[in-house]
Amino acid sequence: xxxxxxxxxxxxxxxxRTTLTMLSLVTAFLLFVMLRSVAVVFETGWVNFEEVRLTxxxxxxxxxxxxxxxxxTILSIDGVVDITxxxxxxxxxxxxxxxDATFAVDPESYxxxxxxxxxxxxxxDEFKTTRTAALAPQSLIDKYGWExxxxxxxxxxxxxxxxxxxxxxxxxxxxxxxxxGNDFLAFLFHYEYLTDTFAFGRVGWYMLTIDxxxxxxxIAREIDSRFENSSDETRSMxxxxxxxxxxxxxxxxxxxxxxxxxxxxxxxxxxxxxTMVQGYRERIPELxxxxxxxxxxxxVSAYILAEAMLMCSLSAAVGIGIxxxxxxxxxxxxxxxxxxYFDPVTCIWAGAIAVGLGVxxxxxxxxxxxxxxxxxxxxxx
Amino acid sequence: xxxxxxxxxSKTYTKxxxxxxxxxxxxxxxxxxxxxxxxxxxxxxKTTVLNLxxxxxxxxxxxxxxxxxxxxxxxxGKLARWRSQNIGFVFQFYNLLPALTAQRNIExxxxxxxxxxxxxxxxxxxxxxxxxxxxxxxxKPSQLSxxxxxxxxIARAIVADPSILVCDEPTGDLDxxxxxxxxxxxxxxxxxxxxxxxxxxxxxxxxDHAKTTVYLDKGQLTVQEPVSSAS
Numbered sequence: 222x223x224x225x226x227x228x229x230x231x232x233x234x235x236x237x238r239t240t241l242t243m244l245s246l247v248t249a250f251l252l253f254v255m256l257r258s259v260a261v262v263f264e265t266g267w268v269n270f271e272e273v274r275l276t277x278x279x280x281x282x283x284x285x286x287x288x289x290x291x292x293x294t295i296l297s298i299d300g301v302v303d304i305t306x307x308x309x310x311x312x313x314x315x316x317x318x319x320x321d322a323t324f325a326v327d328p329e330s331y332x333x334x335x336x337x338x339x340x341x342x343x344x345x346d347e348f349k350t351t352r353t354a355a356l357a358p359q360s361l362i363d364k365y366g367w368e369x370x371x372x373x374x375x376x377x378x379x380x381x382x383x384x385x386x387x388x389x390x391x392x393x394x395x396x397x398x399x400x401x402g403n404d405f406l407a408f409l410f411h412y413e414y415l416t417d418t419f420a421f422g423r424v425g426w427y428m429l430t431i432d433x434x435x436x437x438x439x440i441a442r443e444i445d446s447r448f449e450n451s452s453d454e455t456r457s458m459x460x461x462x463x464x465x466x467x468x469x470x471x472x473x474x475x476x477x478x479x480x481x482x483x484x485x486x487x488x489x490x491x492x493x494x495x496t497m498v499q500g501y502r503e504r505i506p507e508l509x510x511x512x513x514x515x516x517x518x519x520x521v522s523a524y525i526l527a528e529a530m531l532m533c534s535l536s537a538a539v540g541i542g543i544x545x546x547x548x549x550x551x552x553x554x555x556x557x558x559x560x561x562y563f564d565p566v567t568c569i570w571a572g573a574i575a576v577g578l579g580v581x582x583x584x585x586x587x588x589x590x591x592x593x594x595x596x597x598x599x600x601x602x
Numbered sequence: 603x604x605x606x607x608x609x610x611x612s613k614t615y616t617k618x619x620x621x622x623x624x625x626x627x628x629x630x631x632x633x634x635x636x637x638x639x640x641x642x643x644x645x646x647x648k649t650t651v652l653n654l655x656x657x658x659x660x661x662x663x664x665x666x667x668x669x670x671x672x673x674x675x676x677x678x679g680k681l682a683r684w685r686s687q688n689i690g691f692v693f694q695f696y697n698l699l700p701a702l703t704a705q706r707n708i709e710x711x712x713x714x715x716x717x718x719x720x721x722x723x724x725x726x727x728x729x730x731x732x733x734x735x736x737x738x739x740x741x742k743p744s745q746l747s748x749x750x751x752x753x754x755x756i757a758r759a760i761v762a763d764p765s766i767l768v769c770d771e772p773t774g775d776l777d778x779x780x781x782x783x784x785x786x787x788x789x790x791x792x793x794x795x796x797x798x799x800x801x802x803x804x805x806x807x808x809x810d811h812a813k814t815t816v817y818l819d820k821g822q823l824t825v826q827e828p829v830s831s832a833s
Contacts, residue, residue, distance in 0.1 A: 222713075222723075227702075234701035515762075516682065
């Protein structure tokens with residue numbers, strides 16, 4: 222029997238109680254990893270977004286469209302390398318399926334700005350030259366069982382077809398991103414199809430690349446100043462900030478997550494501390510015997526503290542492990558609109574909390590064990 | 603020179619405003635390889651003497667010298683280490699750790715040594731063989747009788763090969779047959795393994811197994827005599 226084995230034996234002397242406490246801790250750390258993986262998106266934005274890309278949208282609302290004429294003005298600003306635009310179409314492929322993103326984009330420039338998107342050159346050429354062409358991410362093609370060349374009927378509550386019935390697109394190809402799992406891949410179709418149908422020269426937002434990420438704020442201010450006091454004022458920001466603001470419309474997710482986790486861990490502190498104190502009281506004669514056998518005051522209290530830390534750390538390891546698998550699974554298989562991102566820093570925080578929790582709940586019993594007077598403890602029991 | 607020497611030892615406990623003098627200017631010498639039975643009425647100070655010899659408690663005045671070492675000069679940490687190397691304890695109620703098997707209970711003091719895992723296990727099994735429980739190594743205390751638990755406790759006391767065993771009413775919780783077996787075992791340890799044993803007991807029949815009987819009353823030594831019937 223080694224020291225670790227001795228610790229484990231002592232820890233599981235009441236198997237049911239220890240197991241239930243550890244299950245509670247596992248759940249707490251699982252929740253921590255999952256909720257923090259959501260909160261981190263709202264706090265820092267989508268980390269894989271390029272900081273060399275800015276978005277320009279209406280100053281007052283994302284649903285306000287901007288004139289197409291803004292494009293040349295923006296492109297003329299020093300530091301702006303390339304520009305494209307997109308418009309939210311709100312397309313629905315099947316009744317009840319409202320979660321799919323559909324954008325009307327400029328086929329000539331969209332894939333220049335989004336250089337991480339990968340598309341077959343022949344399919345891109347067809348996309349550029351066919352007014353009814355559309356490209357879809359593979360996940361969407363798999364979801365609906367489409368095939369390249371198929372006609373895709375799409376209904377939009379934002380842009381109802383004046384001719385009645387759905388818009389019909391020709392699926393000419395698929396595209397993907399080198400930023401696996403973290404991109405907002407939408408069903409893309411030719412902007413001309415939209416503007417010809419509705420005869421308007423406006424777009425949802427602009428995306429532009431800049432030559433120097435350090436100048437992002439400066440360039441964003443310059444763009445907005447160009448349209449100041451016009452009827453179409455703009456608001457420019459980095460792409461990650463844009464996403465963060467979009468996501469935060471749901472509410473202060475970070476604060477909510479912090480509140481929930483605080484309540485969970487406060488309860489965990491009480492529960493685990495109760496288990497440790499109960500365990501300590503039951504073991505006072507055993508601790509006195511250990512001291513009698515020659516274990517020093519500090520070594521006995523170290524055992525108590527190590528036991529608490531072992532319980533918290535083992536539970537945390539299991540909780541973090543399950544949580545990581547769940548988050549990675551959600552990230553991999555759920556639509557990219559689900560705001561969840563696995564950040565390894567979350568695991569480091571969880572580990573630190575586990576150690577802190579172990580120290581906190583183990584301290585009082587450890588101090589008492591240190592002060593335990595052998596003769597008194599043996600006489601009292 | 604005596605192995606254990608209590609030199610003008612006094613011990614006073616304070617309970618609130620009340621002072622209780624448990625031992626008063628007590629001097630006692632115990633020779634190496636002796637088997638001493640400490641007897642006397644309840645409250646006479648027997649267990650206190652045992653605690654002082656075992657380094658579990660400190661005298662209010664006087665000194666306890668064991669094998670040339672003055673216990674009052676040792677820091678708590680050094681005293682703990684000294685205990686682990688020199689003293690084996692046997693309690694009335696065995697005080698085994700219920701979560702551990704017999705073998706692991708016996709291995710517990712060896713965690714304080716530099717022995718490797720295999721050596722610890724081997725020493726524990728040897729100690730179990732000495733007390734006649736070689737076939738009970740995997741049993742937990744709850745699966746053993748009182749007599750068997752006390753044998754395991756004795757094995758735990760001797761596994762680190764201390765020179766002194768202090769036993770606080772080791773047969774107090776046992777029936778006569780088991781008590782006799784335990785006393786015979788202690789006698790064997792004293793005679794064959796040359797352990798110096800100090801045993802507190804109320805039982806004159808238990809004291810008959812010792813070589814020397816010491817009587818205490820009101821914290822003072824009243825009689826110290828060799829036991830003629832010691833076998």
